[in-house]
Amino acid sequence: MSRTLALCFVFVGLTTACGGDKGSDANAAAVAEAEKVWQERCVTCHGADGSGNGPGAAALEVKPRSFKDPTWQSSVDNERIKKVIVEGGASVGLNAAMAPNPDLKDKPAVQEELAKKVRKLAQ
Numbered sequence: 835m836s837r838t839l840a841l842c843f844v845f846v847g848l849t850t851a852c853g854g855d856k857g858s859d860a861n862a863a864a865v866a867e868a869e870k871v872w873q874e875r876c877v878t879c880h881g882a883d884g885s886g887n888g889p890g891a892a893a894l895e896v897k898p899r900s901f902k903d904p905t906w907q908s909s910v911d912n913e914r915i916k917k918v919i920v921e922g923g924a925s926v927g928l929n930a931a932m933a934p935n936p937d938l939k940d941k942p943a944v945q946e947e948l949a950k951k952v953r954k955l956a957q
């Protein structure tokens with residue numbers, strides 16, 4: 835590959851990563867908000883690592899499942915995960931202890947990042 839061509843690739847890479855791309859800024863904000871929501875609202879029951887052992891889970895009649903269960907992971911799609919988060923467990927026939935988060939209804943990017951978080955916790 836010529837030197838000029840190689841430099842050109844580096845330049846394109848840099849402008850994509852840090853150039854004034856509003857889309858990626860907005861996404862970084864969604865990632866940050868999702869992380870905040872996870873820490874502030876979800877960890878209580880689901881546990882920091884998603885295994886379902888948060889302090890709030892002890893008192894629940896139906897315990898949150900472990901997000902680390904590969905069978906469960908492959909049995910649900912992101913649409914369902916997002917529906918449970920926004921509309922609550924009861925909306926899909928799960929226990930109502932999984933409360934709805936209606937303030938996230940108009941924040942699809944945050945919902946998406948929360949779904950990704952739930953997926954990442956499987957690893």
Ligand code: HEC
Nearest residue numbers: 875876879896897898899915918919923928929931932948
């Ligand atoms: C008060 C405790 C509690 C809090 C807080 C909570 N959950 Fe849950 N969650 C549950 C319980 C209990 C279930 C399982 C309900 C069942 O299996 O019937 C559940 C289920 C789920 C499921 C579906 C799992 C499945 O079986 O399909 C997802 C996804 C989920 N929670 C994500 C979240 C996220 C993200 C948050 C934070 C926004 C959150 N939960 C906050 C208790 C909680």
